[in-house]
Amino acid sequence: MTVSSRNDSTGPLLIAAVLVLGGLLGGCAKRTAEADTLAYGPDDVRERHPIVLRDAPRSLDVFVGRSGGALDARQAEDVASFAREFRRTGKGGLVAEVPTGTRRERAAHDTLSGIRAALSRGGVSPGILSVRSYPVQDPGLASPIRLTFASLQASVPHACGQWPTDLGSSDFKYSTSNAPYWNLGCASQATLAAQVADPIDLVRSRDEGRPDIVKRMGAIAKIREGKDPSTQYRQATPQINSTVGGN
Numbered sequence: 001m002t003v004s005s006r007n008d009s010t011g012p013l014l015i016a017a018v019l020v021l022g023g024l025l026g027g028c029a030k031r032t033a034e035a036d037t038l039a040y041g042p043d044d045v046r047e048r049h050p051i052v053l054r055d056a057p058r059s060l061d062v063f064v065g066r067s068g069g070a071l072d073a074r075q076a077e078d079v080a081s082f083a084r085e086f087r088r089t090g091k092g093g094l095v096a097e098v099p100t101g102t103r104r105e106r107a108a109h110d111t112l113s114g115i116r117a118a119l120s121r122g123g124v125s126p127g128i129l130s131v132r133s134y135p136v137q138d139p140g141l142a143s144p145i146r147l148t149f150a151s152l153q154a155s156v157p158h159a160c161g162q163w164p165t166d167l168g169s170s171d172f173k174y175s176t177s178n179a180p181y182w183n184l185g186c187a188s189q190a191t192l193a194a195q196v197a198d199p200i201d202l203v204r205s206r207d208e209g210r211p212d213i214v215k216r217m218g219a220i221a222k223i224r225e226g227k228d229p230s231t232q233y234r235q236a237t238p239q240i241n242s243t244v245g246g247n
Contacts, residue, residue, distance in 0.1 A: 045185030049156050051193045051202060055091060056153045061144035064104055064111045071114035079115055082147060083122025089151040089198075093130050094119075099143035100133045111145055154199040160186035 042048045060082045062075055071079065086094055096115065098108055116126035136143045164182055165174055196202060219229035 043180060045180075045189065048180075048182065048184075049158075049160075049186045049189040051154050051189055052157050053152055053154055053199050053203065055150050056155070057148050058085070058089075058151050058153070060147045062111060062115055062147065063142055063144045064099070064108050071111065071118060076114065076118045076121075079118035079147070080122035083119045083124040085151075086149050087123055090149040091152070092150050094124065094128055094147065094149045095130045095132060097132050097134050097146040097148070099136045099145070101136050101139075103139070104143075108145065115145065115147070152199050154193040154196055154202055156186060156190045156193060160190055162186075 060078060062071070062079060070076075096112065098112060112131070116129065119126055119129065160183060162183055165171065167181055168175075193199075193202075222229040
């Protein structure tokens with residue numbers, strides 16, 4: 001075999017080997033990029049910890065006393081406030097889960113009657129209440145009557161406090177990337193979602209209210225007279241020593 005024929009036969013094999021090696025390296029690079037994305041996450045906290053809207057249950061536990069009777073003042077006010085919240089954001093019906101097998105059936109019945117009265121005081125018809133029962137596993141523990149309804153709620157879709165990457169110097173690539181750690185901003189997003197009064201406000205703005213015609217016409221009249229229509233606050237700010245009595 002001549003030298004030229006040996007080169008002709010090894011050329012295609014060398015090219016094929018290079019292509020196979022390139023494919024393997026490309027696959028490793030793809031897996032590494034996916035792992036980096038999973039470990040680091042997006043830089044924008046709104047993408048890393050988004051606030052989502054979902055229909056979720058809202059519950060209130062009303063504890064059953066040993067002697068039964070009407071609800072105390074605190075629980076009656078809690079149920080009335082729960083009824084007002086149901087009128088404002090509730091979807092579907094209102095369910096009451098009553099414990100059974102606790103030797104307090106009479107007390108539970110009296111508590112349920114007090115719940116119906118408190119719901120009526122909160123503006124909800126007692127007839128809308130659907131009653132179900134659940135067995136008590138441990139009679140020694142408090143077994144409340146649980147009121148539940150579904151409502152639109154805002155929340156973060158995952159739990160905070162996750163640390164998929166070590167913040168120390170064990171990962172040199174992560175330490176030199178200057179990327180935000182995964183848990184950064186999760187608590188702030190979760191707190192914002194819990195504090196918003198109406199979750200729909202996170203999706204779209206509200207309609208503007210009716211304009212103040214009297215104030216508008218007064219401003220137009222000042223403009224016609226060549227006066228400044230802006231509001232001027234001329235109230236003098238008192239000194240602290242004159243308010244609390246300085247020496």
